[in-house]
Amino acid sequence: MIAPDTDDELEKLREPADKLMAAALRTGTYRLASRCHSCGAWLVDPVSVKRHLGPVCARREKDGES
């Protein structure tokens, strides 16, 4: 889930649990995490989470030595 930027977007969420989660994401209480598909490390940086690849592994794959 993407953290909503406006209260309007927050109100569009129907599930109470979604509202709680969205609010927590906005206040920084929670952070979305994902695992690096290359080494399995936990990722919390939004960019890394999105590509499912940590910065170190992203650089390694870019260099072509995976």
Ligand SMILES: [Zn+2]
């Ligand atoms: Zn990795």
